[in-house]
Amino acid sequence: MNAGSVLLKQVSLCALAALGLLFAASALAQQPATVRLAQNLSPISGVAIVAKQRGFFDKHGLEVAVSNFTTGRQALEAVMAGGADISTVAEAPITAGAMAKQRMALLARINFSDVKTLTDTSDRIAKASDLKGKRIGYAAGTGSEVYTMTLLKQGGLTPADVTLVNLRPQDMVSAIVKGSIDAMNIWEPHISNARKLLGEKARELDTKGVYAETFNIVTTQDYLSKNPAPVQRFLRALIDAHQWIRANPDQAITVIAETVGMKRDDFAPLWGDYNYDVVLDEQVFAVLRTHAQWRLDTKNAPSGATMPDFRSVVFPEPLRSIAPDRVRIK
Numbered sequence: 001m002n003a004g005s006v007l008l009k010q011v012s013l014c015a016l017a018a019l020g021l022l023f024a025a026s027a028l029a030q031q032p033a034t035v036r037l038a039q040n041l042s043p044i045s046g047v048a049i050v051a052k053q054r055g056f057f058d059k060h061g062l063e064v065a066v067s068n069f070t071t072g073r074q075a076l077e078a079v080m081a082g083g084a085d086i087s088t089v090a091e092a093p094i095t096a097g098a099m100a101k102q103r104m105a106l107l108a109r110i111n112f113s114d115v116k117t118l119t120d121t122s123d124r125i126a127k128a129s130d131l132k133g134k135r136i137g138y139a140a141g142t143g144s145e146v147y148t149m150t151l152l153k154q155g156g157l158t159p160a161d162v163t164l165v166n167l168r169p170q171d172m173v174s175a176i177v178k179g180s181i182d183a184m185n186i187w188e189p190h191i192s193n194a195r196k197l198l199g200e201k202a203r204e205l206d207t208k209g210v211y212a213e214t215f216n217i218v219t220t221q222d223y224l225s226k227n228p229a230p231v232q233r234f235l236r237a238l239i240d241a242h243q244w245i246r247a248n249p250d251q252a253i254t255v256i257a258e259t260v261g262m263k264r265d266d267f268a269p270l271w272g273d274y275n276y277d278v279v280l281d282e283q284v285f286a287v288l289r290t291h292a293q294w295r296l297d298t299k300n301a302p303s304g305a306t307m308p309d310f311r312s313v314v315f316p317e318p319l320r321s322i323a324p325d326r327v328r329i330k
Contacts, residue, residue, distance in 0.1 A: 032063040033230040038075035038084035041068035043189060043267065044215040045088040046256045047110040047276050051241035053255050059240065060233040070168055073141050076218060080104070085227075086219045086234060092142045094218060095292045098308040099301050103221040105315040108235060108326075109284050110242075111215040113273050115147035116191045117205040120198060123182040127205065128155025134182040135163040137172040143213035144169070146294050148185045150211050173197065187213060188270050189262055196266065214287045224315060231318050238278045239323055245276055280316050281328040288313075 035057075039045050051057050057064040069075045072089035079087045080102055088110065097104050119125040125134060128151050138148040152158060165181050172184040173194040183205075184194060195202040217238070224231055245252040249271065257267035288310045295301040320327040 032058075032061050033227075033233070034063045034065065035086060035230055035234060036084040037064050037066045038078040038087040039066050039068055040070070040072045040075050040088050040215075041260055042187070043256050043260055043262075043270070043274055044072075044090075044111050044113060044187065044213075046252070046274060047238050047241050047245065047278060048088050048217075049256050049259045050245055050252060051237045053259055054241065054244060056237040056240040056244070057234070060237045062230065062233050062237060064234075070170055071139060071142055072215065076104075079218065079220060085223050086217060086231075088215060089218050090143045090213050090215055091287045091291045092146060092213075094216065094313065095288055095295055095308070096141065096301075098288075098310065098313050099292070099295065099305045104313055105219050105221045105224045106280075106284070106310075106313055107217045107219065107224075107231065107315060108238065108278050108280055108319050109214050109216050110238065110276065110278055112212050112275050112283065112287075113187060113215075114208055114212050115143055115185060115187050115210070117151065117183055117185050117207050118176065118191045118194050118198075119183040119203045119205065120176060120179070121201050121203045125183055125203070125205070128152070128207070129157065131155055131183060132157055132161045135165055135180070137165050137167045137175055137181040137184040137186070139169050139172075139186060140166040143211065143291075144186050146291055147211035147213070149294065149298065151185065151207060154210065188273055189260070189267065192266055192270055212287070214284060216284070221315075224318070228318065232322055235278065235319055236322055239326070242276055242278045278319070278323075279326045279328065280314065280319055282330070284314060285310055285329065 037048065039048055052064055052066060067078065067084060073093040075087040076089040076093045078084040094106060123134065125131060136148060138144045152162065167175060169186050169190045172186055172190055175181045176184050176194050177197050191204065253268050253271055254264050257264045292307055296307065316327045316329060
């Protein structure tokens, strides 16, 4: 074999090897990435629920394994402990984590909705000041706690004027039905579930605007730095889900209700309470600062803690890179 033939053979082998690597890389790129989602199984996670149930994660090459929790705090704890990659979570656990210097990354807000108060009419509670001397169910460490303290202040009361009973959200329903608490301060659908059981005895206080809880997508800074592409695909799937929800509200009501274990007829009247989106806006910062200030004022923060710089916790670039119009922060 002459030198020219040897050289040609070597070039051919190199070309084949390169082609093989290209095909291998292409196949690897097409393989779905696995993401572990820790989710509060509630309508407030509606965008993520739809993304999973309607196949939008699959569309963007993601195998999303969902673990459900009863609060966003538990979901975020799973992420920070390494048991999940991304969580749906309200602002309360985020401010606690920021003050504890945890390296979290808030990627988007997917909802905001009001926390509410439900009472039994026999307890004759019609306004915030009537809560004096009453037993109030709340969920410590969540937006329910901030709402409770804000509501007491509006009624001219302090925590010493009431009996605060820390309960899991789902346990408040049976507690108020059995009469072991006089009022419950929590988000939907727990208010609706209790109202249904109390029937004509149920009374919801007019507290709209007292405290609106945000719900967000949060991961760790380490996960974000190592997995930028799956994070972008995750956000793209959420955007598709949000657009589908807006275009198909009747179907979305059915999908979300079935997933969280509610009857459609029970969830439909609450639909207007949920403001679904995939966005980063000034409301995110406003709620975080309000919640953090409450922690500082009530000393519900680590010793020596100060107001966090939430721009070190909020990471707009992943969302901005795929949907710049959805990033509305200064």
